[in-house]
Amino acid sequence: xxxxxxxxxxxxxxxxxxxxxxxxxxxxxxxxxxxxxxxxxxxxxxxxxxxxxxxxxxxxxxxxxxxxxxxxxxxxxxxxxxxxxxxxxxxxxxxxxxxxxxxxxxxxxxxxxxxxxxxxxxxxxxxxxxxxxxxxxxxxxxxxxxxxxxxxxxxxxxxxxxxxxxxxxxxxxxxxx
Amino acid sequence: xxxxxxxxxxxxxxxxxxxxxxxxxxxxxxxxxxxxxxxxxxxxxxxxxxxxxxxxxxxxxxxxxxxxxxxxxxxxxxxxxxxxxxxxxxxxxxxxxxxxxxxxxxxxxxxxxxxxxxxxxxxxxxxxxxxxxxxxxxxxxxxxxxxxxxxxxxxxxxxxxxxxxxxxxxxxxxxxxxxxxxxxxxxxxxxxxxxxxxxxxxxxxxxxxxxxxxxxxxxxxxxxxxxxxxxxxxxxxxxxxxxxxxxxxxxxxxxxxxxxxxxxxxxxxxxxxxxxxxxxxxxxxxxxxxxxx
Numbered sequence: 148x149x150x151x152x153x154x155x156x157x158x159x160x161x162x163x164x165x166x167x168x169x170x171x172x173x174x175x176x177x178x179x180x181x182x183x184x185x186x187x188x189x190x191x192x193x194x195x196x197x198x199x200x201x202x203x204x205x206x207x208x209x210x211x212x213x214x215x216x217x218x219x220x221x222x223x224x225x226x227x228x229x230x231x232x233x234x235x236x237x238x239x240x241x242x243x244x245x246x247x248x249x250x251x252x253x254x255x256x257x258x259x260x261x262x263x264x265x266x267x268x269x270x271x272x273x274x275x276x277x278x279x280x281x282x283x284x285x286x287x288x289x290x291x292x293x294x295x296x297x298x299x300x301x302x303x304x305x306x307x308x309x310x311x312x313x314x315x316x317x318x319x320x321x322x323x324x
Numbered sequence: 325x326x327x328x329x330x331x332x333x334x335x336x337x338x339x340x341x342x343x344x345x346x347x348x349x350x351x352x353x354x355x356x357x358x359x360x361x362x363x364x365x366x367x368x369x370x371x372x373x374x375x376x377x378x379x380x381x382x383x384x385x386x387x388x389x390x391x392x393x394x395x396x397x398x399x400x401x402x403x404x405x406x407x408x409x410x411x412x413x414x415x416x417x418x419x420x421x422x423x424x425x426x427x428x429x430x431x432x433x434x435x436x437x438x439x440x441x442x443x444x445x446x447x448x449x450x451x452x453x454x455x456x457x458x459x460x461x462x463x464x465x466x467x468x469x470x471x472x473x474x475x476x477x478x479x480x481x482x483x484x485x486x487x488x489x490x491x492x493x494x495x496x497x498x499x500x501x502x503x504x505x506x507x508x509x510x511x512x513x514x515x516x517x518x519x520x521x522x523x524x525x526x527x528x529x530x531x532x533x534x535x536x537x538x539x540x541x542x543x544x545x546x547x548x549x550x551x552x553x554x555x556x557x558x559x560x561x562x563x564x565x566x567x568x569x570x571x572x573x574x575x576x577x578x579x580x581x582x583x584x585x586x587x588x589x590x591x592x593x594x595x596x597x598x599x600x601x602x603x604x605x606x607x608x609x610x611x612x613x614x615x616x617x
Contacts, residue, residue: 205453206374236378237449239456295360296464297367305360321456 156191159224163189163196166220173209173216174300175318177256180213184244187235195229196221201240203321204301210234242321253318254284259306261320281317283308291315330504331444331513332388333406336396337502337590338435339379340407343397344598345428346372347605348415357418368425368461375454382446394616398609402602403592409566410494411589412598419483420490422472426465427488427495427529433458434525443512473536488533488541496522496568496580500590522580526571530578542571542578565593 150158167189170180180186180200188199198221202210218232243264245253250260259281280291281304288310295305296319303316349369356362380393391399410428415421436458439451472484499522508514533539566588569580587593609615 202453204371204374204457205378206370206457236446236453239449239453241456295363296460297360297364299363301367301370319460324452324455 152193156193159196159226159228160189160191162224163191163198163221166224167198167217170213170216170220173212174207174302175253175256175258177252178249179252180217182246182249182252184240184246184249185213186217187238191228195231196225198230198232199235200232201238201244202234202236203240206301239323240321241323242318243323245318257284257315258303259284259315259317261318261322263320263322281306281315283311283313284315285313286311329388330502330508331386332383333502333504333590334508334514335379335383335388335447337406337408338439339376339383339396340405340589341411341428341432341498342372342379343376344405344407344601344605345411345424346370346376347601348411348413349425351415352421364464368464371457371461375457378450378454382450386446394609398606399613402594402599405594405598405602406590406592407594408494408498408500408589409595409598410491410497412595412601413491413494414597416487416490417483419472419480419485420487422465422468423484423487424491424495425461426469427491428498429458429461429465430529431495431498431521431525433462434521438516438521439514441515443515447513469532469536473538485538485541488538489544492541492545492571493568496526496571497566497584497588499525500566500568500584500588502590519583522569526580527577530573539573539578542573545571 164181164186167181167186168179172178172180172183183203185200185203186198187201188197190197198217200214200217214232214234218230221232222230242261245260253260262279262282280289280293282289283291283306286308288308290309291306292309293304294307294314298305298316298319302319304319305314306317307314346369349365349372352365353362353369356365376397377393380396383389383396384392389396410424413420413424433455436451436455440448440455442448442451469484472480475481499518501518502508502514505514505517509517530539530542533542564586566584566586568584569582571578572581573579
């Protein structure tokens with residue numbers, strides 16, 4: 148049976164998404180970039196495969212690594228087609244794009260995921276006043292305090308759980324404006 | 325010195341502000357009062373440098389310059405930088421650092437809000453991206469402003485007030501009209517003129533300072549402002565350094581009076597302090613032209 152070109156493209160598009168499933172965030176290796184909501188678009192034409200990614204934080208040094216790894220993964224399934232992977236600036240990435248599977252992976256990694264979607268920006272540094280405390284990824288308690296709104300990477304803040312006495316990190320929320 | 329396209333002037337003034345204040349912030353790394361603030365200022369610096377990079381790239385992609393982001397950030401002569409003088413001042417003490425960060429980031433948020441409705445789509449998109457990250461900077465500045473102004477230490481409050489007094493005149497310079505600004509406003513590239521942004525910023529700043537009983541720092545600036553001529557409406561290309569408008573309290577709010585005279589950072593006029601910063605910031609690039617890392 149001969150496949151139509153349309154069927155072949157559809158199949159390749161599925162293979163590209165499957166290949167992207169294998170790309171993880173180098174700063175949070177437990178989490179796949181597809182679960183972070185980084186992949187905005189996959190387009191397959193007769194000559195090329197194009198992938199548009201969204202930057203989480205503009206100053207994230209892992210972006211170049213992510214782009215290179217995504218490109219290598221796509222190239223492995225793209226055959227003779229040219230592979231173009233690039234970062235685009237619209238729509239803005241927000242932490243509402245993180246999937247449930249991504250949040251679960253963060254928790255298992257010891258990182259409190261951002262809450263939402265649809266949650267408004269909560270000032271982290273405002274002395275803890277009125278700030279709903281992050282849930283501890285180890286014991287689930289909300290009896291936690293913010294220790295530092297800025298952490299080891301641009302996407303993490305530092306907290307302490309009073310219930311289980313563990314320090315932990317949270318993925319910094321970046322809700323829509 | 326005029327750029328061939330006013331859009332380049334706009335991008336460079338935004339990007340150079342971010343690059344230069346980001347460089348100053350990075351100088352706190354390892355020296356801040358405690359670890360969390362080392363992280364905070366290092367992270368804010370990292371954001372600001374990334375924002376500068378985004379804007380330099382946009383200049384290249386829009387065909388406004390043939391210089392790449394490294395050549396724009398590090399390969400220009402000091403008089404080619406268009407950052408406001410506020411951004412290049414040395415960090416001073418913690419009071420000045422917080423005062424400057426507060427004044428800068430509240431002004432930056434306001435202009436980015438305006439630019440997010442720019443008729444230039446790529447710039448509007450960039451402004452929206454940056455705004456989402458700048459919220460954390462404003463948040464940091466507000467929290468510290470509150471700690472120093474309303475905390476238990478009179479010394480801290482006094483240092484903040486001194487810092488605000490020292491920085492507020494320079495901060496007005498963030499709103500120095502750009503060469504070619506009328507054209508940018510007419511095209512909708514810059515949706516609101518700088519003077520309009522200055523009026524809103526000053527009114528909001530005045531209210532915050534009043535609430536903290538610190539508005540006397542504006543009075544001090546107003547007194548200093550009376551000693552220099554303002555309001556001529558003419559901006560000479562050469563001559564004395566920038567003199568910002570005066571600031572007065574009228575009808576229940578703080579407003580500016582008169583205009584800018586003399587060339588400031590937006591026209592490439594910088595303080596002596598900038599030369600030392602420039603030498604440090606660009607040293608590696610100048611020693612190894614075209615180096616990549």
